[in-house]
Amino acid sequence: MAEPAIEVRSLTKRFGDFVAVDAVSFEVERGRIFGFLGANGAGKSTTIRMLCGLLDPTSGAATVGGHDIRREPERVKRAIGYMSQRFSLYGDLTVAENIGFFGGAYGLSRRALAERLPWVLGLAGLVGRERSLTRTLSVGWKQRLALGCAVLHEPRIVFLDEPTGGVDPASRRRFWELINGLSERGITVFVTTHYLDEAEYCNDIRLIHAGRIVAGGSPRELKTSVIRNPILEVACDRIVEALEILQKEPWVLETSIFGMSLHISVEDEEEGRRLIAARLGREGIAVHRADRIMPSLEDVFIHKIEEQAGTGEAGEARP
Amino acid sequence: MTPLSARCLRAVVKKEFRQIRRDPRSLMFMAFLPAFMLLMFGYALNFDVKRIPLAVVDGDGSRASRGLVDKFRTTEYFDLKAVLPRTAAIDPLMAREKVRAALVIPAGFAEDLLAGRSPAVQIIVDGSNAMSGTTAAGYAGAILQSYSQRITLQALARRGLGSAALPLQAEVRVWYNPELRSAKFLVPGLMAFILMVIVTVSTAFSIVREKERGTMDQIRISSLRSAELILGKIVPYVAISLVSAHLVLLLGQVLFGVGIRGSYPLLLLAMLLFLVGALGQGILISAVTRTQQVAFLFAVLTTMLPTFILSGFVFPIRNMPAAVQAVTYLVPARYFLDALRAVILKGAGFGAVWGQLLLLLAFAALSLGASAARIGRGDKEPSPRRRRARA
Numbered sequence: 001m002a003e004p005a006i007e008v009r010s011l012t013k014r015f016g017d018f019v020a021v022d023a024v025s026f027e028v029e030r031g032r033i034f035g036f037l038g039a040n041g042a043g044k045s046t047t048i049r050m051l052c053g054l055l056d057p058t059s060g061a062a063t064v065g066g067h068d069i070r071r072e073p074e075r076v077k078r079a080i081g082y083m084s085q086r087f088s089l090y091g092d093l094t095v096a097e098n099i100g101f102f103g104g105a106y107g108l109s110r111r112a113l114a115e116r117l118p119w120v121l122g123l124a125g126l127v128g129r130e131r132s133l134t135r136t137l138s139v140g141w142k143q144r145l146a147l148g149c150a151v152l153h154e155p156r157i158v159f160l161d162e163p164t165g166g167v168d169p170a171s172r173r174r175f176w177e178l179i180n181g182l183s184e185r186g187i188t189v190f191v192t193t194h195y196l197d198e199a200e201y202c203n204d205i206r207l208i209h210a211g212r213i214v215a216g217g218s219p220r221e222l223k224t225s226v227i228r229n230p231i232l233e234v235a236c237d238r239i240v241e242a243l244e245i246l247q248k249e250p251w252v253l254e255t256s257i258f259g260m261s262l263h264i265s266v267e268d269e270e271e272g273r274r275l276i277a278a279r280l281g282r283e284g285i286a287v288h289r290a291d292r293i294m295p296s297l298e299d300v301f302i303h304k305i306e307e308q309a310g311t312g313e314a315g316e317a318r319p
Numbered sequence: 320m321t322p323l324s325a326r327c328l329r330a331v332v333k334k335e336f337r338q339i340r341r342d343p344r345s346l347m348f349m350a351f352l353p354a355f356m357l358l359m360f361g362y363a364l365n366f367d368v369k370r371i372p373l374a375v376v377d378g379d380g381s382r383a384s385r386g387l388v389d390k391f392r393t394t395e396y397f398d399l400k401a402v403l404p405r406t407a408a409i410d411p412l413m414a415r416e417k418v419r420a421a422l423v424i425p426a427g428f429a430e431d432l433l434a435g436r437s438p439a440v441q442i443i444v445d446g447s448n449a450m451s452g453t454t455a456a457g458y459a460g461a462i463l464q465s466y467s468q469r470i471t472l473q474a475l476a477r478r479g480l481g482s483a484a485l486p487l488q489a490e491v492r493v494w495y496n497p498e499l500r501s502a503k504f505l506v507p508g509l510m511a512f513i514l515m516v517i518v519t520v521s522t523a524f525s526i527v528r529e530k531e532r533g534t535m536d537q538i539r540i541s542s543l544r545s546a547e548l549i550l551g552k553i554v555p556y557v558a559i560s561l562v563s564a565h566l567v568l569l570l571g572q573v574l575f576g577v578g579i580r581g582s583y584p585l586l587l588l589a590m591l592l593f594l595v596g597a598l599g600q601g602i603l604i605s606a607v608t609r610t611q612q613v614a615f616l617f618a619v620l621t622t623m624l625p626t627f628i629l630s631g632f633v634f635p636i637r638n639m640p641a642a643v644q645a646v647t648y649l650v651p652a653r654y655f656l657d658a659l660r661a662v663i664l665k666g667a668g669f670g671a672v673w674g675q676l677l678l679l680l681a682f683a684a685l686s687l688g689a690s691a692a693r694i695g696r697g698d699k700e701p702s703p704r705r706r707r708a709r710a
């Protein structure tokens with residue numbers, strides 16, 4: 001197998017005695033979309049900034065594009081593109097001027113820049129708006145322009161730190177199409193988000209919580225391996241009452257309300273279906289349907305974080 | 320070290336020019352504020368040192384003493400406000416700032432003069448306003464001297480070329496300014512002071528602004544190196560501040576009659592070195608601070624007071640205590656001011672100012688080099704907590 005695009009070993013960052021990133025290790029295969037998921041303050045940006053050479057790690061090691069982040073930061077820089085969490089183009093320059101500046105800063109020749117300019121404009125959907133001041137663009141456009149500027153110099157790996165933060169759902173979807181496009185061109189994409197639903201777009205995921213990686217794998221693997229017990233989606237009458245009744249049963253593992261139905265986790269699918277119908281029937285509640293469903297990633301992550309909190313370890317390092 | 324990349328440099332210069340153009344307020348601030356400040360300060364200070372309110376205590380009441388008082392009354396530098404009976408009467412007037420200087424002629428003034436003794440004429444100056452105080456002392460000294468010369472000549476004539484000491488004792492403290500034109504020494508000083516402050520303040524924002532907006536991270540990921548960034552940022556500012564310095568020169572000539580007696584290319588070289596140094600100081604401040612407010616404060620604190628007090632602009636350096644004199648060597652405006660006065664007022668050539676120019680060059684190299692090193696090392700964002708622990 002080819003050398004991974006990114007390889008991280010026990011990477012740690014402390015700020016004073018606060019551990020922001022706690023010995024994380026993972027590998028990112030080339031050309032994949034790698035999703036780094038976690039709530040605000042989980043340590044996503046800190047990890048990215050270490051990998052880009054903007055922040056010195058406290059301990060641990062990592063290579064990006066085959067280059068050691070401590071020993072060869074200049075080579076790392078040449079291999080990567082970075083889009084920071086905060087919008088960081090020049091608001092007082094026009095779209096074309098921003099592209100021109102970053103092109104020059106990446107050392108592109110005039111000719112190379114002339115070729116890349118239309119490509120970036122097309123990517124960002126800003127053809128015809130070259131002369132608009134960047135600060136007048138909507139957030140979605142700004143983000144796409146920032147992505148375009150981050151890949152101007154055709155890096156092999158791009159780091160996108162919450163590129164869809166604060167953007168409306170339609171723009172988010174369009175942005176993910178762009179990310180897919182990059183991946184199809186063989187570019188490795190390292191992307192962070194705190195929107196759990198976006199994890200579905202990734203090939204590979206790590207969930208980071210309180211500086212530690214608590215789960216990982218492809219979306220499918222996560223759904224099937226983390227939660228082994230079947231989940232039944234139950235449609236019935238008087239669901240609040242039904243929920244209260246089922247919660248008291250020893251054979252019911254977890255319960256939650258999802259819209260107009262209940263999610264009930266049980267040991268065994270067939271037996272569970274039968275027990276639910278019998279128990280609710282005794283109370284005069286009719287069960288219309290009880291189908292086994294695939295857990296959502298949200299179910300997975302909530303399960304994992306609760307599991308982590310249950311061991312009492314993750315919580316302690318936090319202030 | 321690899322040579323600088325022209326592509327990177329050009330990208331930064333273009334970007335800076337564009338950003339400056341889109342921010343007319345900062346442009347005006349840099350280009351016109353110095354000239355405007357020269358206008359304001361120049362007139363204010365000039366006015367202040369003319370018509371200094373004067374009190375006279377004539378303890379002699381002779382023709383000779385009245386002659387001396389007349390001398391003071393007929394110049395535009397003093398305005399005779401009061402004739403007092405006793406020295407003790409001066410104090411309350413000066414305390415209320417009714418007068419700022421007093422001339423005390425002792426009894427026996429005429430007698431002493433005739434006998435060839437030196438009468439001790441006293442000049443009392445309000446020291447609370449250092450600027451006009453020192454100037455007043457200077458003017459008074461010069462008037463006494465010219466009066467004393469006339470008396471000497473008369474005495475010599477009367478005695479048929481006999482030997483005679485200078486009849487009046489007066490400490491003459493006139494700065495490099497024989498015609499007693501205050502503008503002549505003020506204008507070069509003001510130029511140095513104003514340019515130092517404005518130029519440093521304008522570049523003090525340059526890098527810290529990029530840090531605040533997050534664009535600095537984007538730059539640090541690119542192949543742009545710190546030397547290219549700094550040079551690229553400095554070029555537009557050198558151009559603008561040179562324009563600004565010329566406006567100041569022009570204004571000095573037109574309004575205050577301070578013409579350039581020496582060589583213009585030499586003056587240009589001195590200005591260039593000084594401006595690059597001041598820009599470098601601004602960039603350095605920008606490189607070590609985290610917010611624009613702090614950078615502004617730093618820039619003002621490190622330029623305003625040192626330049627005002629320690630450059631020789633207001634207070635002659637040779638009158639300072641030795642320890643303070645030593646500190647003045649750290650103030651680049653001092654060298655610029657020396658060179659400026661030498662070239663503008665005295666018409667000095669390269670031979671007279673090369674030392675100052677060399678020191679200005681050293682200062683520019685030092686500030687720019689330190690900035691490049693600081694930015695190159697990268698602000699690796701030590702945590703605030705660790706920062707405090709180190710401090």
Ligand SMILES: Nc1ncnc2c1ncn2[C@@H]1O[C@H](COP(=O)(O)OP(=O)(O)O)[C@@H](O)[C@H]1O
Pocket residue numbers: 015020038039040041042043044045046047700701702703
């Ligand atoms: N420079 C810093 N100094 C101190 N604490 C920091 C610093 N940067 C980040 N942190 C802390 O580290 C934690 C992780 O931050 P971050 O990586 O930005 O999280 P995320 O990007 O996942 O929202 C947060 O609690 C944050 O407050």
Ligand SMILES: [Mg+2]
Pocket residue numbers: 041044045046085161162
């Ligand atoms: Mg973040």
